[in-house]
Amino acid sequence: MAEFFVLNTGARIPSVGLGTATGKAEPGVVGAAVYAAVKAGYRHIDCAPQYRNEKEIGLTLKKLFEDGVVKREDLFITSKLWSGNHAPEDVPEGIDTTLEDLQLEYLDLFLIHTPIRSKKGAIPTPENFLPVDIPATWGAMEKLYHSGKARAIGVSNFSCKRMEDLLAIASVPPAVNQVESHPGWQQMKLRELCKSKGVHISAYSPLGKPGSPGSMGKGFLSNPIVVSVAEKLQKTPAQVALRWGLQMGHSVLPKSVNETRMKENLSVFGWSIPEDLMAKFSEIPQVKTLRAEFVVHPQGIYKTVEDFWDALLPIFCLVTSPFPWPRLHLLAPVRLLQQASSGDLPQRIDHLQGLRESIR
Numbered sequence: 572m573a574e575f576f577v578l579n580t581g582a583r584i585p586s587v588g589l590g591t592a593t594g595k596a597e598p599g600v601v602g603a604a605v606y607a608a609v610k611a612g613y614r615h616i617d618c619a620p621q622y623r624n625e626k627e628i629g630l631t632l633k634k635l636f637e638d639g640v641v642k643r644e645d646l647f648i649t650s651k652l653w654s655g656n657h658a659p660e661d662v663p664e665g666i667d668t669t670l671e672d673l674q675l676e677y678l679d680l681f682l683i684h685t686p687i688r689s690k691k692g693a694i695p696t697p698e699n700f701l702p703v704d705i706p707a708t709w710g711a712m713e714k715l716y717h718s719g720k721a722r723a724i725g726v727s728n729f730s731c732k733r734m735e736d737l738l739a740i741a742s743v744p745p746a747v748n749q750v751e752s753h754p755g756w757q758q759m760k761l762r763e764l765c766k767s768k769g770v771h772i773s774a775y776s777p778l779g780k781p782g783s784p785g786s787m788g789k790g791f792l793s794n795p796i797v798v799s800v801a802e803k804l805q806k807t808p809a810q811v812a813l814r815w816g817l818q819m820g821h822s823v824l825p826k827s828v829n830e831t832r833m834k835e836n837l838s839v840f841g842w843s844i845p846e847d848l849m850a851k852f853s854e855i856p857q858v859k860t861l862r863a864e865f866v867v868h869p870q871g872i873y874k875t876v877e878d879f880w881d882a883l884l885p886i887f888c889l890v891t892s893p894f895p896w897p898r899l900h901l902l903a904p905v906r907l908l909q910q911a912s913s914g915d916l917p918q919r920i921d922h923l924q925g926l927r928e929s930i931r
């Protein structure tokens with residue numbers, strides 16, 4: 572397994588990148604993490620203005636270059652266009668602000684962060700959403716590609732339908748779709764589509780964002796299959812999850828501000844998960860961590876999370892059980908959904924209705 576994948580532009584994207592969505596981390600934390608990560612061997616940093624730390628990362632990149640740790644051309648820097656800059660005339664401002672904050676001349680990859688458009692400068696809540704016009708936004712992204720400010724362009728959080736719609740109109744096909752992907756949310760259909768069209772998948776939350784509200788404690792990292800594969804290979808569950816991603820053909824973007832875990836997450840080369848153990852991953856229940864409930868509003872553009880993702884999603888991960896045996900209560904619907912996901916749409920709807928009943 573090479574330490575990079577080749578994009579449809581011919582550029583090489585490092586297989587493991589550092590996530591920088593550090594939430595409400597104290598000032599200095601993300602900067603120190605990026606410095607330590609690059610020193611440890613990371614060559615891809617995944618940024619976004621939405622993470623509100625690009626200025627700090629910019630100062631760190633400058634220091635890394637000044638200290639001679641790496642050269643600009645050795646790094647692969649990704650950033651994203653936020654929803655308030657979707658209007659074609661606002662797209663250049665989106666990348667210019669990011670480039671200024673990161674103190675860079677160009678990005679290696681610039682993505683439309685989400686298929687959500689909000690009023691410029693407004694908080695992206697449903698009442699501030701506007702209908703998306705992806706062809707118009709993509710046209711402006713293509714101009715950035717031709718200008719050289721973005722050496723590759725792509726999207727993030729795009730479903731199969733949105734990808735197909737975009738591919739139908741794009742003069743410059745997207746190089747990447749950055750989406751949630753890990754053993755607990757495998758994205759098989761989207762993976763097949765992207766592979767057939769030469770679009771690389773880059774996996775965010777590749778560890779399932781353990782400890783977040785959507786992941787139920789350690790999430791899939793404590794799944795018995797992941798744990799037993801890790802024990803057999805004498806690796807950690809996190810390493811197994813990341814290695815699974817690489818073997819499935821996508822790059823992974825684990826976030827860590829802890830140097831030991833950063834190094835652990837980079838130690839996924841020089842060994843592999845044998846085929847018989849890879850096959851076991853198909854038995855892992857599928858639970859989406861980032862459901863994006865914040866986009867939903869009865870009078871808004873997205874009335875349900877399914878509208879946003881163009882798909883039926885498991886609904887159990889939000890349920891808080893009134894019973895003292897929450898996991899059992901939640902696992903029954905998981906089984907139902909596993910069965911449902913293999914059926915056709917009417918069958919899946921029936922299953923979902925059964926699921927709703929069982930949760931009430």
Ligand SMILES: NC(=O)c1ccc[n+]([C@@H]2O[C@H](COP(=O)([O-])OP(=O)(O)OC[C@H]3O[C@@H](n4cnc5c(N)ncnc54)[C@H](OP(=O)(O)O)[C@@H]3O)[C@@H](O)[C@H]2O)c1
Nearest residue numbers: 590591592727775776777778779780809825826827828832
């Ligand atoms: N495009 C999008 O819409 C989008 C959405 C979400 C995320 N992202 C990108 O993807 C990156 C990663 O996703 P994420 O931050 O949501 O989730 P993640 O990488 O799956 O999980 C991060 C969490 O796992 C912990 N962790 C890291 N390494 C670990 C290990 N070896 N063992 C156990 N726990 C470990 C981290 O804690 P410590 O820091 O304490 O180690 C952190 O709490 C983000 O930072 C961001 O760059 C993009």
